[in-house]
Amino acid sequence: MRGYITKRLLIAVVTLFGMSIVIFVLMRLAPGNITDIIFESAGYVDQEDKKRLEVELGIDRPLPVQYGAWMRELLSGDLGKSYHYELPAADIIKPRLPVTLELAFLALAFSILLGVPFGVISAIRQDKPLDYVLRVVSLAGLSMPSFWLGMIVILLLVRSFGWIPSVQYVSPFDDLRANLAQFFFPALAVGYRSSALIMRITRSAMLEVLREDYIRTAWAKGQREGPVVWRHALKNASLPVITLIGIEFAFLIGGLIVTETVFNLPGVARYLIDAIQWRDYPIVQNLVMLIAVIVVLANLTVDLLYAWLDPRIKYGRP
Amino acid sequence: MSITRTLDLPTSTDLAPPAGAATVLARFVTRKPLGAAGGVLMLLLMLAAIFADVLATHDPVRTSMHPLVAPGADYWLGTDNLGRDLYSRVVHGARISLAVGVASTLMGAVLGGFIGLLSGYVGGKTDLISQRVMDIMQALPILVLALVLAASLGPSLTNAVIAISIPIIPRAGRVIRASVLSIREFVYIEAARALGVNHLRVAFRHILPNTIGPFIVLITAQLGGAILVEAALSFLGLGIPEPYPSWGRMLSIAAAEYAEKAPWLVIWPGLAISLAVFGTNLLGDALRDTLDPRLRGR
Numbered sequence: 001m002r003g004y005i006t007k008r009l010l011i012a013v014v015t016l017f018g019m020s021i022v023i024f025v026l027m028r029l030a031p032g033n034i035t036d037i038i039f040e041s042a043g044y045v046d047q048e049d050k051k052r053l054e055v056e057l058g059i060d061r062p063l064p065v066q067y068g069a070w071m072r073e074l075l076s077g078d079l080g081k082s083y084h085y086e087l088p089a090a091d092i093i094k095p096r097l098p099v100t101l102e103l104a105f106l107a108l109a110f111s112i113l114l115g116v117p118f119g120v121i122s123a124i125r126q127d128k129p130l131d132y133v134l135r136v137v138s139l140a141g142l143s144m145p146s147f148w149l150g151m152i153v154i155l156l157l158v159r160s161f162g163w164i165p166s167v168q169y170v171s172p173f174d175d176l177r178a179n180l181a182q183f184f185f186p187a188l189a190v191g192y193r194s195s196a197l198i199m200r201i202t203r204s205a206m207l208e209v210l211r212e213d214y215i216r217t218a219w220a221k222g223q224r225e226g227p228v229v230w231r232h233a234l235k236n237a238s239l240p241v242i243t244l245i246g247i248e249f250a251f252l253i254g255g256l257i258v259t260e261t262v263f264n265l266p267g268v269a270r271y272l273i274d275a276i277q278w279r280d281y282p283i284v285q286n287l288v289m290l291i292a293v294i295v296v297l298a299n300l301t302v303d304l305l306y307a308w309l310d311p312r313i314k315y316g317r318p
Numbered sequence: 319m320s321i322t323r324t325l326d327l328p329t330s331t332d333l334a335p336p337a338g339a340a341t342v343l344a345r346f347v348t349r350k351p352l353g354a355a356g357g358v359l360m361l362l363l364m365l366a367a368i369f370a371d372v373l374a375t376h377d378p379v380r381t382s383m384h385p386l387v388a389p390g391a392d393y394w395l396g397t398d399n400l401g402r403d404l405y406s407r408v409v410h411g412a413r414i415s416l417a418v419g420v421a422s423t424l425m426g427a428v429l430g431g432f433i434g435l436l437s438g439y440v441g442g443k444t445d446l447i448s449q450r451v452m453d454i455m456q457a458l459p460i461l462v463l464a465l466v467l468a469a470s471l472g473p474s475l476t477n478a479v480i481a482i483s484i485p486i487i488p489r490a491g492r493v494i495r496a497s498v499l500s501i502r503e504f505v506y507i508e509a510a511r512a513l514g515v516n517h518l519r520v521a522f523r524h525i526l527p528n529t530i531g532p533f534i535v536l537i538t539a540q541l542g543g544a545i546l547v548e549a550a551l552s553f554l555g556l557g558i559p560e561p562y563p564s565w566g567r568m569l570s571i572a573a574a575e576y577a578e579k580a581p582w583l584v585i586w587p588g589l590a591i592s593l594a595v596f597g598t599n600l601l602g603d604a605l606r607d608t609l610d611p612r613l614r615g616r
Binding site: 011014015016018019022023026027029030031132136139140142143144145147148151152154155158159250251253254257258261272273276277284288291292295296 | 352450451453454457458459460461462465466467469470471472542546549550553554555556566569577578581584585588591592593595596599600603
């Protein structure tokens with residue numbers, strides 16, 4: 001087990017190292033360097049000034065040196081400086097972090113609360129009308145772009161209640177009700193897609209477990225449906241579901257980017273889009289790296305949970 | 319439940335001689351009505367894409383003096399803020415969205431499939447290295463990777479296809495590799511090698527054709543995702559540039575300020591995206607059930 005953990009940790013480090021190189025190169029391929037952008041608005045470019053700025057920002061140095069400097073900064077927790085705001089990136093990200101985290105956790109909560117029970121129900125009513133309805137509803141969730149769902153929700157709310165999504169972020173500690181009113185629909189729009197995935201995997205895992213001998217034994221001894229399904233079967237069907245939830249948590253980020261944009265929520269995910277549009281490359285570079293760290297950590301956690309949850313799995317050799 | 323089912327004995331259909339294309343299709347339609355419906359939906363959209371010029375009532379990119387007209391006899395689905403006919407734009411959007419979706423899926427799946435074949439067949443260090451590279455490519459959510467790629471390549475139709483296809487590569491690579499790993503162990507492969515068939519021929523003629531099942535499943539599964547990523551990229555302004563009428567881009571114009579005044583601008587392009595992806599998902603699910611025997615009956 002210890003060997004397995006070491007191996008997984010090593011792979012995670014290698015993956016992140018590789019990702020950092022990919023991002024670094026991609027950001028340098030992007031058209032126009034930062035000095036061009038800073039001088040673009042000025043209209044007139046003095047080559048002397050431009051050189052001086054390049055030296056000041058350190059982008060005249062060889063690429064490996066720049067990469068080394070970036071890594072040193074990142075490892076010491078320095079997220080760099082935003083050229084657009086002329087502020088340290090950390091100052092911009094910090095107030096935005098709670099918005100994104102709250103949205104992500106609410107969305108995940110929705111997706112589990114909807115996905116698991118409906119998946120179980122769909123499995124015990126396999127090929128009955130209810131199963132078909134639930135499957136179509138979940139497929140629809142996988143088919144609608146979450147940003148469009150958000151737009152439709154806003155449209156309906158505006159039309160029927162005259163409600164307009166608030167631009168100002170309300171902290172849950174100031175006014176919980178206003179905060180939840182602000183987050184309920186965005187979280188639902190993001191969570192619907194994940195709930196559809198969770199429902200599907202729950203259904204197929206349940207179908208497999210329900211065919212096992214020990215379930216037949218439980219039925220045979222006269223056990224009622226409730227305990228058989230929700231206690232005996234769901235417990236053993238939960239392994240793939242937990243894996244998927246772990247993976248989905250990381251992939252919610254994709255949904256957050258568009259949803260924060262549609263609902264006008266000042267979160268980190270939207271800041272990534274803003275930074276890309278302003279060509280604030282140091283920020284893009286660091287934010288993307290942050291996302292990669294979250295994804296890799298989520299995957300690592302899932303792998304380790306898996307080994308811990310299922311005692312049958314033994315990791316000796318690869 | 320019959321006895322044959324519980325004992326997993328081959329049923330009569332498994333033992334039947336290979337059927338013709340028409341029979342296979344008929345069987346698919348009766349057994350998987352939802353999948354067939356998805357197929358029909360896809361077919362209709364493909365037809366709309368091919369015959370967009372005939373179906374459209376207006377020029378999709380020409381502006382007019384009638385902005386934000388509600389749906390009616392002249393403009394079936396209304397007009398946008400520049401007076402362009404929404405119906406014609408949605409029909410032409412099918413062409414752009416499907417073309418970009420199909421092109422990027424095929425590109426990603428073929429490249430990934432090739433790496434998967436190499437990695438699975440050669441094994442050893444090649445496999446190890448390509449696996450780590452795949453790990454790296456999968457360390458970002460699809461949309462984020464596509465976003466960064468699109469931003470660094472700059473906006474153009476070709477770049478959008480490249481940006482959407484690259485995140486598909488590792489996903490395709492893993493599926494094909496897994497399939498190659500199991501096929502490699504079959505006796506007929508050993509027999510072919512024993513007869514002196516060279517590695518290249520074994521890989522491409524004896525193994526590759528047998529991965530067609532998972533490959534088809536993979537393509538249908540990824541196509542819906544590719545269409546969604548294109549829509550999101552274009553919505554965020556980093557996908558397909560003007561003047562191409564892309565569904566995602568239409569929504570980003572609508573979202574800006576006209577949503578309340580002209581709700582049709584929000585409804586129709588989004589519905590088109592959802593229907594296209596819904597169709598591929600229905601078809602993909604049914605194909606997966608049919609082509610992947612392990613999942614049969616689930």
